[in-house]
Amino acid sequence: MxxxxxxxxxxxxxxxxxxxxxxxxxxxxxxxxxxxxxxxxxxxxxxxxxxNAVALSLRHSKSNVIGVIIPEIVHHFFSSVISGIEKIAHEAGYNVMMFQSNESYEREMANVQALLSSRVDGVLVSMSKETSDFSHFKELRNNGIPVVFFDRVCNELSSDNVIVDDFAGAFTAVEHLINTGCKRIAHLSAPQHMLLGQNRQKGYRQALLKHKLPIDDELIIKCDSFEEALEKTPDLLRLPQPPDAIFAVNELTAAGALSVVKKAGFKVPEEISIIGFTDGVVSRTSDPALTTLEQHGYEVGLRASELLVGRIKEGDMDYEPVTKVVKTNLIVRGSTKN
Known part of the structure; x- marks a missing residue:
């Protein structure tokens, strides 16, 4: 042999x-x-x-490979998205080449160059927090490679997008807190140069306005990781009037806030309610389990990859971009009052 x-x-x-x-x-x-x-x-x-896959790709000018760039694979949302992407890619005869930017703009640029070198047929991207220059994504398009953004999208590029309904999800979360008697609701927010961060904060503000509650800028802080929540939540608890609820931009931030609140001696949810975004393992296993918004990452992955495969098969870069929106739904658990 x-x-x-x-x-x-x-x-x-x-x-x-x-x-x-x-x-x-x-x-x-x-x-x-x-x-x-x-x-x-x-x-x-x-x-x-x-x-020989390389020889075949050179002969047919196709690699049958889709590139995917995500910020971090540890998040339940992104791992769910990957599952949806791989299902559609496999059914359509494509292999998936996966990269993590680790929230780094420099790393993301290096990822794009690697995908260009690999002659991928298309790319799915969720941008890093640091990204504010999009020339590397334009380079993909200029090389005839279709790009579909998901979750974290770029408004400055004419590209297809698949997004979660962040505004409606945030509005639903905050209205739930208000309906259970909360009046001073803090928001641990994502960076505001990101459309995701903007829309979740807009939903937060709109819910307060609808119910005629004051918007206190002291209660809105940039904080979107577990580590930042451990660092910044104590500042909220030391305010002369601490919040009676916290709406966090994602589940790991919510889990960090929950840890701090409990260690400070507050009862959850009797004294402070906490709600997050994304229904992952962390939300289900926290004590108490976190009330959260389900983002349906698997569906996001399905829709994004279906859209990309369609663009690849069309073979025409002169198309009218579309944006597909995936709805969220509230999952009520023990971290908020009945």
Missing amino acids: RSGQVTIKDIAKELGISASTVSRALKDHPDISAKTKEAVNELAKKWHYKP
């Missing part, structure tokens, strides 16, 4: 025929006899022959 990558030339040499005959036999060409086809296919199977 041979070891290493088996080539058409190896099979040809073993059978005493030309490489072109082997190639045509593998493709079931009518000019090749049934006996030769049988011999070639039996040996190919025995030696575990696999076509």
Whole structure:
């Protein structure tokens, strides 16, 4: 039995025929006899022959690879998105090449260059927090590679987007807090250069305005990670009038706030209610379990990859971009009052 990558030339040499005959036999060409086809296919199977993907991509100007750039894979939302992407990609005959930016603009640019070098057929992107220059994404488009943004999108580029209804989700979360008797609701927010951060804060503000509650800028702080929540939540609790509820921009931030609030001696939810965004393992296993908004990451992944595969098959970069919106739903648990 041979070891290493088996080539058409190896099979040809073993059978005493030309490489072109082997190639045509593998493709079931009518000019090749049934006996030769049988011999070639039996040996190919025995030696575990696999076509050279790089050679095929060069021949057909396609790699059958989709690139994906995400900020961090540890988040439940992004891991759910990946599952949806891989389902559609597999069904359509594409492999998935995955990159993490780790919330770094420099890393994200390096990811894009690697995808360009790999001749991917299309790219799915959720941008890093640091990204404010989008020339690397324009380079993908200029090279004829369609790009679909998901969750964290770029308004400065004419590209397809798949987003969560962040405004409506935030509004629902804050209105739930208000309906359960909360009046001083803090918001741990994402950076406001991100559309996601803007829309979640707009939803927060609109819910307060609807119910005629004051908007106190002291209660709105940039804080969108577990570590930042541990650092900044104590400042909220030290205010002369501490909040009676916290709406966090994601589940890890909510979990960090919950930890601080409990250690400070406050009862959750009797004295301070807490609500987050994303229904992951953290939300379900916290004590008490976190009330949250389900973002349906799997559906986001399905829609984004369906859109990208469609663009690749069309083969035309001159298209009218579309934005698809995935609705959220509130999941009530023990961190908010009934």
